[in-house]
Amino acid sequence: MNIKKLFALFVFVTSLGISTYGNDLTADRVGWWNFNDTTNLAKPVIGYGLPLELVGTHQAVEGPTSGDFASKIGVGSHYKMKHQIAPNGGGTKVNEFTLQIDFKVEALDIWHCFFQTTIQNNNDGDCFINPNGNIGVAATGYSTYAVKLNEWYRLVLSVKNGTQYKYYIDGGLLNNGTVQGIDGRFSLDSLLLMFADEDGEDNPIIVSEIAIWDRALTAQEISNLGGFGHKPPTVPGTKLVLVPYLQTPTTNSIYVCWHDTLSTPTSVEYGTSASLGQTASGTSEVISGSYIWHTVKLTGLQSNTEYFYKAISGSGSSKIYNFKTLPDSISKNKIRFLLLSDTHNSDTSKPVKVIKEAKKKMEELYGVDLHNHINAIIHSGDLVVSGSNIVEYTDVFFAPLSFLSTSIPVMTVAGNHENENAFYYKYMKYDDVQPYSTAGERFWSFRIQNTLFIGLNSNASSFFTLQKTWLDQALAQAEADSTIDFVFVMSHHFSITELWGEGMTYEAFKVQHVTNDIYPILKKYSKVVQHSYGHTHGYERGTWETAALNPRGDFRIVCGGGSGGAIDRWGSYLNNDFSNIHVAIDNFSYQIIEIDPLTKTYESKMYSLGNTSKARDNEVMDTWYRKANQPAPEAP
Structure with missing residues (x-):
């Protein structure tokens, strides 16, 4: 020196x-x-x-x-x-x-x-x-x-x-x-x-x-x-300009959204090759202050087709990204989705680690062109630490998830930390999949081939009665539809938990809504195979007994809340022991679920990154599966 x-x-x-x-x-x-x-x-x-x-x-x-x-x-x-x-x-x-x-x-x-x-x-x-x-x-x-x-x-x-x-x-x-x-x-x-x-x-x-x-x-x-003694003023949060976020996919449409600090123009150039060739216009809205959200709905797309696209707004244009439309209902392609929950953390290195490791594992399993192999990311809520803090939607949710969400569409349900804030509902574009406009996009359903996905709201009690009525109707229709084999249901809140006993009494009306209102409906229908949720920051899997007249078996209850929030470690809170919960692990984790419409089966795997006591390298720590047509065992 x-x-x-x-x-x-x-x-x-x-x-x-x-x-x-x-x-x-x-x-x-x-x-x-x-x-x-x-x-x-x-x-x-x-x-x-x-x-x-x-x-x-x-x-x-x-x-x-x-x-x-x-x-x-x-x-x-x-x-x-x-x-x-x-x-x-x-x-x-x-x-x-x-x-x-x-x-x-x-x-x-x-x-x-x-x-x-x-x-x-x-x-x-x-x-x-x-x-x-x-x-x-x-x-x-x-x-x-x-x-x-x-x-x-x-x-x-x-x-x-x-x-x-x-x-x-x-x-x-x-x-x-x-x-x-x-x-x-x-x-x-x-x-x-x-x-x-x-x-x-x-x-x-x-x-x-x-x-x-x-x-x-x-x-x-x-x-x-150090430096030379100058003191810059406090600065505002990140603006993730021209980094697209895909949501609400169908066989022939998708929503492309992104931030810009300028409100015009709003368009997407797209096509089935990198030369693009088509243009669609959209709209922009002020979420808060200088956070301006641009939205373009691409329509008239071909099913099961790879598209190239770039977003265009006042600051310029994004790089060219890819996505793939959903297959139609008769397709026999395998369905795959990544399941996350509770990624909120002021220390964003934790969710970034989970998301990066999930990306690495999926590339190892399926190839680097993930958009051709993963249909969706489904998030069970708690995207941010405080739903009223506009900065966090970018810093805590959009930025960490941007490793994947530019090419794989995301569907979310609101967690308690979103607190039913208008920011959340401005960002999410679920008009096409909500059953009632009066519900304000609080619950939704969409279909991928032989599987129906249902997202529920476990926060807003004023909508619980309407949600129950619709859920019963939607599941009855699915039960009668011979082309639907599986139904996955998502909410943020659980009915029971072993890792975080205090969570069962914290805002207890939300937990009681799941237990007393939602589960009696789910139990009636044989095609419901899994209820996924978060709220507890860890991983739990168990079973809830069905009451269907023609039962194929009970449905899984799976907590995936270990995707980035501070883990609820054993002994840190009141711990429970429920016969309905068979596995409880206090690790950072994520899940990959694969559905095979041809054989009418699905398989799920939980990948662990460990915790502060012991790190794990994408270790499979739980696996479960379902076969819709599996014959009953012979009588002894």
Whole structure:
């Protein structure tokens, strides 16, 4: 380490009146350049990466402290950084990294560019100081805070595409930027162009230090890096702009939704190849403040067909994604869906881990083109920690799930944490699958081939009577329909639980609704094979005895609430022992269910990631199945 850099870790620069460098976090930097060798400005700090390659000209100038140096680089000149980071973050490019730039500018009212991700430098740069002094780019959003002339700043970008794109200045959060897609514009190839722009918006900038890591540093680590004493204001939550969310699939339609900070236009280009060729328009609505939700319903689609699409709105267009329409009712293709619940957690690393591991396992089982093999994701509620906090819908639900929800449609029911808030019902588009408009999309049903899926609301007591009436009618119709073999029912609340005994008395009317109103109806019909729910943060499976006149067997009761919320560990709460519950596991987990219409069977598997006491690697810890036509055993 250069001696004057080390000394600067501990000093206050009296001429500037600010503290400069904090803890150095040098150990795992993969690249570091401090421009202190005036005979070779592009030279790295010894042991930290390769030399920068200069394109054009630069000059040595004074750095932040006496005896410190920096590089001044201007229009038409830039550095090529060969960072040597291997592809990561679930893609073929670098999707997780942290970039630090110590800089100052001598003029405003002009553009300055920090970096360009396109190796050819043939399009717009990817991070700027705009003429007003704000840092960012349209796709991620700009900071409200503006830099000043001739003052030193430490800019740090902590990037984990699909999860976060955060800007920091002098150790403080500058902008919770729009989350970007994996392998998209803001992923890195083998080269990163520093201070490059294709059309002259790379005006002179002075840089005293550049560093890069192969991971996303945490807020605390970035705070420890310190800076030059500037304090940015508190910033709002993430805007997941132009990252689609698919919902309400049918054989010939699907809803494509996404955020933008602008309300117009709203359209989707789509087709059966990457050339697209068709366009559908939609509408936008303000969910709250600058959270604007765009919706396009694609109609007239062919069943069981792969489509390509991209979303278009005021901030531009998304990358091209894929989805597949549902097969028709006579198809014999296998049906597969991922079952999640209670993914809400202020520490989003937990649900992200569950969702990433589910994605990895499904790719291992079925191939990387998951949209061709997984029909839906079904979520049993508690998407967010607080249903009235608009920021959480993006930070806690849409962003973690975006690893899958751009290509696989999602269906949800409301949990108690959504608290019947209008935000939830604005985001979800269930008009086409709700039985009554007066119910406000609180319960729904949709069909995939020989299987009927029913979503119930266990929160809103004012709708319980109407819901009971409809449920009885829907199940009677399914019982009489020879083309339906199985019915899966989803709600958030349970009837009984072993892991979280207090949950049976917390808002007890919701639990009693399931026990006293819903289960007597489910018991009447032989095609009901499973009630899936959450609320308890763990995994439980058991059986409820049927009362059907022509019973094929009892129906399963399955809690899948271990998908990201803090686990309800054995001994942490009141524990019960019910004869109806046969398995109870305090692990993070998810379920994959496969239905075979040809043989009229289904099989479910619970995959565990363990808990804080013992980690597990996608371990199958429970399996159950059903055969609709299985003959009864012979009498003894």
